[in-house]
Amino acid sequence: MIATQTIAIIGAAGNMGSAIAKSLAKGNYNLLLQASHVQKAQGVLNEIKKANPDISAEVINCSFEASWEADIIILAVPYQAEQVVAEKIREVANQKIVISVSNPLNSTYNGLLTNELSAAEELQDLLPNAKVVKAFNTTFKADFEKPFIKDTQVDAFIAGDNKEAVATVKELIETVGFRAVNAGGLSVSRTLERMQLLLIQLSVANNYNWHAGWKVLHN
Amino acid sequence: MYEVYFHNFKKRVALTEEEEALIKSYLSVKKIRKRQFLLQEDDVCKTIAFVEHGMLRSFSVDDAGSEHILQFAAEGWFISDMLSFLTEEPATFNIEAVENSELVLISKSAHEELLKLSPKYETFIRELITNAYIALQKRINANNSQSIEERYEDFIHNYPDITKRVPQHMIASYMGTTPETISRIRKRLTTRK
Numbered sequence: 001m002i003a004t005q006t007i008a009i010i011g012a013a014g015n016m017g018s019a020i021a022k023s024l025a026k027g028n029y030n031l032l033l034q035a036s037h038v039q040k041a042q043g044v045l046n047e048i049k050k051a052n053p054d055i056s057a058e059v060i061n062c063s064f065e066a067s068w069e070a071d072i073i074i075l076a077v078p079y080q081a082e083q084v085v086a087e088k089i090r091e092v093a094n095q096k097i098v099i100s101v102s103n104p105l106n107s108t109y110n111g112l113l114t115n116e117l118s119a120a121e122e123l124q125d126l127l128p129n130a131k132v133v134k135a136f137n138t139t140f141k142a143d144f145e146k147p148f149i150k151d152t153q154v155d156a157f158i159a160g161d162n163k164e165a166v167a168t169v170k171e172l173i174e175t176v177g178f179r180a181v182n183a184g185g186l187s188v189s190r191t192l193e194r195m196q197l198l199l200i201q202l203s204v205a206n207n208y209n210w211h212a213g214w215k216v217l218h219n
Numbered sequence: 220m221y222e223v224y225f226h227n228f229k230k231r232v233a234l235t236e237e238e239e240a241l242i243k244s245y246l247s248v249k250k251i252r253k254r255q256f257l258l259q260e261d262d263v264c265k266t267i268a269f270v271e272h273g274m275l276r277s278f279s280v281d282d283a284g285s286e287h288i289l290q291f292a293a294e295g296w297f298i299s300d301m302l303s304f305l306t307e308e309p310a311t312f313n314i315e316a317v318e319n320s321e322l323v324l325i326s327k328s329a330h331e332e333l334l335k336l337s338p339k340y341e342t343f344i345r346e347l348i349t350n351a352y353i354a355l356q357k358r359i360n361a362n363n364s365q366s367i368e369e370r371y372e373d374f375i376h377n378y379p380d381i382t383k384r385v386p387q388h389m390i391a392s393y394m395g396t397t398p399e400t401i402s403r404i405r406k407r408l409t410t411r412k
């Protein structure tokens with residue numbers, strides 16, 4: 001048996017944070033839901049508990065405390081908020097897996113706010129002793145509820161430099177129900193963040209109704 | 220968060236600020252709640268945990284389902300399944316928090332990296348492991364040569380703090396006896412006084 005891991009979801013009341021929290025509740029994890037809107041997080045927790053009565057999950061309002069207790073930290077806050085959160089949790093994120101979920105989109109969805117580095121690489125610079133992994137950024141909220149689109153399992157990409165951390169994140173992705181694709185080192189997150197920019201643009205242009213995803217076809 | 224760890228470290232080996240910062244960058248801190256597990260049997264033990272605050276215990280479970288406590292670790296002690304940590308074989312012990320605790324953890328890869336980078340870290344770890352070895356040797360010898368009454372008296376004399384903080388059935392399990400026997404010994408000790 002493996003000791004149950006504790007996952008802190010920072011920004012658990014948000015669009016992506018709540019979707020990730022609800023999906024991970026299917027696995028054997030202790031979940032700490034952190035959000036600045038405690039009431040909203042409580043609503044997410046109530047939904048989780050209704051669907052999974054035996055789960056160990058609770059709302060915690062401080063990102064520092066949640067990260068201190070966590071084995072894995074999922075940063076599900078907007079790109080613009082990452083720097084502030086990273087500074088808060090820096091000391092307790094040391095050597096831990098920190099998942100970068102954000103896509104640094106500009107307000108008109110026609111470009112990125114980042115320059116050369118990806119949001120995940122910037123996060124790694126802010127948390128130099130953490131094991132930053134890019135994941136859950138190429139999937140929409142609706143994909144978490146239905147990880148199959150017309151019978152095809154949605155792919156979810158991982159990019160990270162630490163092998164063990166990537167393997168752990170792969171397990172989380174599989175718990176959610178996606179097919180995990182290891183895309184390479186953390187610098188590949190530059191591509192992954194651009195892939196989501198494209199998917200959002202395609203979704204708007206073709207009215208995919210925010211239920212679309214990537215699939216790598218191969219032999 | 221790291222106060223007890225580095226206090227203990229510096230009692231054995233002096234550190235410059237830079238050396239402390241280097242070592243710190245390889246450590247992680249974790250809070251664990253009472254009854255949560257840090258390690259479960261059959262999983263590979265990937266960390267050495269140093270107790271900054273609180274208390275943990277390591278124990279095995281026999282075929283009949285009885286627990287046998289190998290070690291308690293309170294503030295300033297470390298705990299791990301060393302066999303599993305060093306060989307990467309499945310753990311034979313469970314490690315559980317007896318109280319809400321704060322830990323300083325070092326992973327196997329960070330530990331190995333630091334052994335290469337910092338001779339002072341190596342000295343510190345060697346002293347910790349040497350002391351643990353001596354403690355184990357004393358414990359085995361006591362188990363083989365002393366009565367349960369003598370061992371209990373030694374335990375409460377050497378670890379008055381643990382005696383107060385853990386339930387009697389755990390002390391009994393650590394001694395390899397039943398809570399009833401410990402109760403009888405305690406009664407005898409009070410009447411003797």
